[in-house]
Amino acid sequence: MAALFIQFWLNFCQHLTFINFTFFCLLALTFALYFLVPIKARKFVLLVASIGFYATWGIAQFVFVTVAAVTAWGGALAVSAVQTRQAKRALLWLSIAILIIMLVYVKIGKIFLDAKSLIIPLGISYYTFSVVGYLADVYRGKEKAERNILHFLLYMLYFPHILQGPIPRHERLAPQLIEGHAFDYKMFCFGIQRTVWGLFKKLVIADRFSVITSTVFGSDFMDYSGQVYVFALLCSVFVMYCDFSGCMDIALGVSESFGIKLDENFRRPFYSRTAGEFWRRWHITLGTWFKDYIFMPFMTPAFVRFCGKARKLFGARVSNGMMMVIPLAVVWLLTGLWHGTGVHFIVWGAYWWLLISIENVFAPEFKKLTKKLGINSSSPWFQRFQIFRTIIFFLGSQLIIGLGDIHKTLYVLKNMFTKFNPWIWFDKTLYSLGLDAPNLWTGIVAILILWKMSSLQEHGVHIREKIAEFPLPVRWAVYLGGIFSVLIFGWYGPGFDASNFIYMQF
């Protein structure tokens, strides 16, 4: 029996993600158990499910994350137990240092060590940031330290967020996990709907278009030129957005079905009018984490005094600029390093830092310029221009980070502007990049659906509530349309290389 269980585990439950058939079988079992046991015991169902989910990635990985959990849990208890500020601070930094060393070991190890010998725990970047934030909050007295190690382990390993976020805040998530939830029909259904929507984004759009990006930007990238790169770059935008936000929709949807609300991680980023706004809408929990735990703590009295001195020398404009640009540089350097250790990640961080800094520092000049040109900055056309500009910014960032090599980026960038081949948009070249005509057009229709949904949400429409108001036949048609579009048009099954979520690597 034990041998059978081990075989089942090894063959049936390897490397679970949100797109495994097995995951959905086990999810159904978890739902059933969760709502079957008494409310007080429901947290244990989630804990067992989360440990089981994590263990599918390897026992060594599970041991690694448990060490991190014990470190953070013990560190927080110790910080809250000692009385003197110095001792608190020392314990805080000790705990954080251990956690960061573990993170750096994985990040640096990826470069220097053999992949087989390296333990790469699932979601290390996410849970490390999450528990570092928790430690800081305990240190600041914003939160009480969690006394129950199992509760803490559940908060850290809760399976919907462990894969690639959102980065949870202990104060908001832990109480929801521990208290247990009664079955809520509406929340359960809404959760399922959001999960299906996430699968639509991932399997119908992201994985479909990733065929084109991997063909064009793969090892034979020199076989392509000019506008083909532009097309592939556009595809990479959909791949990146739908992959990440699709995963978030699944995570939030699954969690919602349990009655647990996770923090939103996306808010239609391609409606942003500035680079800064983009990052307040894209990977929101990472942005707020950096704001709360890096940017704000940077504003120490010493730094404010330093900027004050600059005010005397260079004036208020420069001083204010420094107060924003210097912490922002640190934030973007760390954001780049959080994504990876290659040079292109640092360049990518510098790129966004530069854009956001210019936007903020020269805001008065931009305002004057628009006024001088007679542009009404609140007109819809100007707003559309700003949105378009932000998308161009994102394309630029994709060019840096999406190709995985700065030399490749420079080659593609040069080629895009030197090779003139606009006919590729009309001569069926696009059908030769890995997707045939029906599949390419299916992807385009799916993007139009996504755009329409986003547009409605941007205008304040709550899609799921709105659909729930429809007559039953229409409502069901929408639900079934969603389910079967994933089942039929999804990029999965034998012969498909349904790729893992992109942000899982971070």
Added chain:
Amino acid sequence: MFIKSLLKEKLINNRNKVRAFFFIIFTSVLFFVFQSLLVPKWNYPDFYDYLTKSMSDFRKLKKNSVEAIFLGSSHVGESISPMQIYIESGVTTYNLGTSAQPTDGSLFLLYEAFKTQSPKYVFLDVNSFFLSPKSGEEGRTYLLDSSSLSKEKIRLAVACGNGGGIKANIFSNPANLISVLFPLYKYHVNWTKLKKTNFAFDISNSEQVYSTFGFDMYSFYAGEPLLWTDLNDIESQMLAAMNSPFFDGKINETYVRKLTNTDEVYNNHITSESMIYLKKIKEVCDKKGAVLVLIKNPVVMFPNLYRFSWTKSKSSEVKKIAFELGVDFLDLQYDYDLGIDYKKDFKDFGQHLNYYGDKKVSSFFASYLKDRCKPSYNQFYAQNIEKYNRQVSVALLQLERDFCEYVNLLKNFPEDICVLMAINDCGIESLTEAEKIALHTIGIESQYFATWPNSFIGIVDNGIVQLDMRSNQSIEFSYNIDDKKIRLMSKGFLQNGGQCSIKINNEEFAICRRGLNIAIYDKKSKTVIDSVCFDFHEKEHEAQRQPHLTHKKLRDYMEYLISENMEI
């Protein structure tokens, strides 16, 4: 229990409960509708789906109407024609041979066969006895694709990916199991290839559907597009290899396409897994009162080049086992002289027989069964004879290499055909008198071909010459047959380097090699049934074809035969 718990909490009211119930039912129904729509309809012999059609046809047979079945690899599936056996002996048989069929796959098919049939003879190919079970994964996958859900199918799915699956269980290979239980998982991609037939309900029950009873006919030659002279060079070496189990491999590798030089190749021991399944097969046959006969069809290939090659040491090993089990073993390569001609009767360097070879092997089994089974009239078999003969006519045309014989076949071809001709480069000047006369019999004024290096295009539509155009310049001509636009072009030698073209609706059907290029358009099926080029510049006036395109043409024609008279 889950629902009870929800109701107990009074968090799901009756209305929602009913809605959820019907939503699940409705979703399930739609799931199975989409699944049946997208899973291939096995009546159409697409390349990949041919085997599944064979299984579908087998289930269509009347209960207990088959006297014998053949199990085994492609050496059986592509070599034994039940239709030929029926024509010659009146005995009904079915060919359940499938590509790379492992022994456990044969056992699976045997179970399937006995569900509806009670054959008196079970012929089992010994091909896979010598292979490790892992070698049979491809064959297991074929079988999984081609059969309906059953206990045996789940067992095979479990075995798949686990090297024969003697110790496998349902957790061993989840992906295959999912594909077996929910074929939509695998076939959902078929939405891009939906045809009218996908929307038809249960066309498999129609007895009008043409069947070859599991036989997969091939109609090209060993070595094509190699020349006869090349084959002569390696023939003697091939024959030497047949008689030497450990041939040292001193061969002319110029003509060898693949090299599988592994230890497995020289293995002449029957694997333990195969023995287990062989004994099970024997048990099942004994239980059902069927006679098990082991068979080996001719295979003429170097052992170090082909893992399924047949050697004398393998033959004697099987003889020992056959003796132990008390079954007959028919080694058609070493023990019977069927008059197999290496150059004519194989399709791919001696690995598989073509129709010429098939006919000889099928005739052997016809006479074997005639002595042992009672011939009987079977309506389903009888009504397929006419279509089978039409398919054979096309195969014979595709196999013909002699120009005069080819013209003869065209003249007597049973269907309305249009012969399209174009000269590329040169070569016509060396036509023999007999060949000139042959051309003349279909209306082409061949005496003028002596002037070299002229261009030539010709059309003979249903026996009537529509075009006989020649020039010392480049020439082109357009012609319409029904809704097809035909365009012929010829540029003789030195006319822009020598070119030709035979296009139908803009698709090229000429081989475009030196000599007289011919494409035969069948008006009924609206398909090109043969593309050939006779190079009259060569002494032997070689006929050249492209083997895989030739086979595709036969498949296209067979697809037409299946759909003919079928109401969808």
